[in-house]
Amino acid sequence: MTTLTAAPPSAPARLPLGTEERTFIARSMRHTVRNVESLLMAVMLPVMLMLLFVYVFGNAISPDGQYVTYVVPGIILLCAGFGASSTGVDVANDSATGIMDRLRTMPIRSSAVITGHVVASLARNLAATAIVIGVALAIGFRPTATFGEWVGAIALVALYILTITYLFAAIGLASGNPEAANGYGFILLFLPYLSSAFVPTDTLPAWLQGVSEHQPITPVIESIRGLLTGVDSGNATLLAVLWCVGILAVAVTWSAVVFRRKAGRR
């Protein structure tokens, strides 16, 4: 080991605006590309589920062969949930390894590390959504959407991904270790099954209808279904946006509070 040479660079008094965000987004994007297993899992699992539902259960649920068109919106959300859940693990990992504490002692906006994870998740999951839609089109999904309806559907999917990612980030921060983050996240991943994702809610037992009609996933799915396949979705889009914005606001606030409170505690 040689001695340290003289005159190392000195830091400027103030960072250019957005330096932290740019740096952490680049970091999380690198993680995404390097973490091949979880990337494959996030795409493969929903595609496999879609094939399972369409070819194994599909004819029993809907004998006219059009089940694929019904199930695609649900699969898109399921896919987003899987993809976003790894954000909880990533954030918990940064907390457990002490990376966050190191950042907190630096003269930077350290909470931008969360922004990095969230933006990377958004990009990753939009790409995964594109793959799911591609496979769906190949196996007979026939959307009727106009260009504007596509834009609307993709915007809603993006809002949903943002919301659930932020929620997972807050869970990851609050749980503090990757295993716990994974466990709590699993509960969220179960919600799509209790929605109108796979079967219409009116086929469910009465008590379960209450759950499925008043949870956020159902209006999001109904709205996407309406936009892509021309089914009448009533006021689902408005409800979906309200749910997402509301949950997003809670998740952002929650994670900001927990981020501050967790300093120095691992």
Place this chain on the structure above:
Amino acid sequence: MTTAIDVQGVTKSFGSQSVLAGIDLRVERGTVFALLGPNGAGKTTLVNILSTLVQADGGSARIEGADLRRDPGGVRRRIRLTGQSAAVDELLTGAENLRMMGALAGLRTGANRRRTTELLRQFGLADAADKAVKAYSGGMRRRLDIALSLVTVPQVLFLDEPTTGLDLRSRLELWDVIRSLRAEGTTILLTTQYLEEADQLADRIAVLRTGRIVAEGTPTELKQSVGGEVVEVRGPDGELLHEMPTDGSVHALREALDLIDARGLAGPAGTVGLRRPSLDDVFLALTDPDAVAGTAPPTGPQAGSQPATDTHAEGDALVTTSRSRR
């Protein structure tokens, strides 16, 4: 001398548990200061407070003139912390880790790249620069961990147990790093459970026990505080049989020798030697959980008057090897 770290009356409790019960300390600029203590003594809590991670309940502290409570941003501009676990990004390479810290420190692309190359070379990581950190050994991680705190050289560097869990070779390498940082003029506050480490690296040492500083001084002063010479009794093969602390006077030595004779401690072929007290002796004397707080020896250079253990007392004076050499 200028004060780099000035801590006055810092207290901290978690719930009803008092972790720091009024810490005062002063670290001169350009020196290495070691906080020495067993697990749970409050070392990490103090470092976390001084590095702005945790708020103290009471007291005040200034780092290079910046007040911890009023100007945490100013403190952050002056310090870097390398915490207890290696806070490195496993999925990135060593070079990417360093460049990320460089970007966050505001280095421009060219300067950042040059500094990264330089640090990788200085910390013996040039060959592993483009390997993902998850393939690094414990020693390599720790070196990278410290290098990450030096992309721009801080005025004050906090190292929380920098060598815990490292093998001997990596530990010696890290000691070299710390010595050269000190030679560059960086003020370093490190925590350690290893007496030898504090002895080797620190200009001054504070011994921390259950949230209090029970002794503070240079390594030499602390060793003097437990008394004069230690009489060692060794067996025929040189194995250590007994240690008997004395105050170094002729009288005490003679009594120790008489006791050895009277009780046949050295056996027929045993030998007797003298050694200076080690920091182990200090540490054991000060951090003994049975000792009552407040009965610890006085601190500072005048502490040499601490009475040596009474060699008249039957049995008690004999510090057995198993106790002092764990």
